[in-house]
Each structure stands twice: as C-alpha cells, then as structure tokens.
Amino acid sequence: MKKITLSNGETVEVKCLSCALTNGLVKPEGGVVIETEHFHAHQDVAYPIRGLIILASKRHIKCLDDLTQSERLDYIDVLARIRKAQRTALGIEHVYYFYNEDTTHHFHTWMVPRYEWMYNFGRSVESVRPVLLHARNEMNTKENVEEVKEAIDILTKELNK
Template identity: 25%
Template sequence: MMQTEDYSGEIIKCMGDCPACAYANHEFSLPCGMAYEDEICTVSQDWQLPINGMIIVAPKRHVKLFEEMTKEERVHIFEIVNKVISIMRKNEIAKDFNVLFEEKKGIHFHIWILPRDGWKELGIDPTKNIGDLIKYSLNNLKTNENFEQIARTTQLIRDNMVNFLKNQD
C-alpha cells in the first residue's frame, strides 16, 4: 500500500504494488482530476508537487524502462507530450519546458514536463537544481491561489485535448 500527500496536502492512499497503475485504473484521483487519458497513456498534474504546468505523461501499461515501450506507445506518447507542451505554451502557462524521461529503478516509467519559467529569478536552475526546485515548491507553493491555477491548467489541457482528438479524425 502507498500513502502520500497530494500537491494540495490531501492524503492519497492506494492498494497494490504500483501507484501509477492504480492511478490509471482510477483507484484514486487528484483535486484537479485527470487532464487526459486514452487507451495508451494518462496526462496529469504531478501528484505531489504544487507546480503549475508540471505535467506527468505515463503509459498505462506497467513499463519500467523506456525501451520496454512498443513503437506504437513511444510514437503516441511523444505526440501527446508535444501536444500538451504546445497547449501550455500557446496559453502562456510557460515559455519554455524541460522534458524528463524518468527510469527510476523498479518504478512505473513516466515523463515529466516541467516549466522552466520563473526559477532563475529564485536562484534555482531548473536543470541543475531539481532538488532545490522540489523543496521550494513544497515549502512555498501550497497556496489556494496556486491550487486554483493548477486546476485551471488541467482544465485547459482537458478542453484542448478534446479538440486535438476531433481534428485528428
């Protein structure tokens, strides 16, 4: 069982060995809800970090390494990452983004989309000082105003992904 705090300080509990699989199965949710899902992946605000625009894209299948994804999954997930960044850039959530592919030992593989804007001003390099960035967000960004922004960004992605899918057909 996993028990942790979500980005707003609510307790997340889930049974089973893999929280990401549980999330994909809707066994728990975040205050902002899921931004997008299809048969291959989920798109969601980072569960724990209250950073507006920090979005996680994860395959639904329990994959631990990048190379375990099928070509179909890789191509699709890249397309989704591209679309999510494009939506956020167009709507001025941030100008620049880092994309991190995290292969953490034994953990369900996922991709972080991290807005770069605003960190330098705080003396934090979003590439070199990721630990400081995480600490800063947990100590300073748990505000109602920020939770509302996070919810708005999730809604923005949700609305725009619907259009994306319509235009694909």
C-alpha cells in the same frame, strides 16, 4: 502494498501509484488532463507549479525501450500535444523533461515548466529539485493551488477539443 499519502492528505494503499492512477483507482487531484490508448497525463499537485504535467504509461513498464511501436508513436504524439498546449494555452515558453528508470513507479515523464522565479535556484537541471521542494513547501497556498487547478482545466479543455 504500499501506503502513500497523496498531496491532499488522503492515504491510499496500492501496489503501484502509477498503475492506480492510470487505471482510475486513484483520482489525481484536479483530474486527468488527457488520456490516450496507452498514456495518462495529470498535474502533480504535490508540486503546485502551474502546468507541471506527468505523462505515465498505462502498461507497467520501466524503460523507454520497453515501449511497443504503437506506444512509442502514442507517447511522442501526446507529449508534443501537451507541450503545444502548455505553450499556446498557458504561455509556458520553456520546459524540462525528466524520466528515470530507477523509480519505484513505472514509466512516466515529468514536464516541468520553467518560470522566471525558478532562476533564483539556478539555470541548470540541478535547480529542478530545489524548485520542486520550494513549490511543495512554500507554494501550497490556497491561491496558488487554485491557479494550478485553473491551469489543469485550461489544459484539459485544450487537449480534449
């Protein structure tokens, strides 16, 4: 078991945070954006960037090629649905997608929107880590977190029509 401090300061003890989130044992701040048979999506409020979504598999796997055919179809469908909602409901024009296989969690994809202010950190993939750290350290204001939660509500409504 690992002790993990969530973005709201609450501490949880879990084997795997992603498993705990996708199984409903730990509630993501702001709630679930969309849930399908194989996937669960939520905003990572530890990085308060409007529209930043994490899409995680419910099954504990590490690699894209571990997905079953049914999971692969569900994955691309829900990923595309989230992206469309980011564009149409939140006006997000560009997104960086990340997934890595050396994580301590299981298979998940980060959908990181690109906003104009982020270009101060560069225009390449190398700028994303400084952007995330800036958001965590400098944007955790009450006003910004409320904007992020409002975006969560907008996406949730759009994706669950």
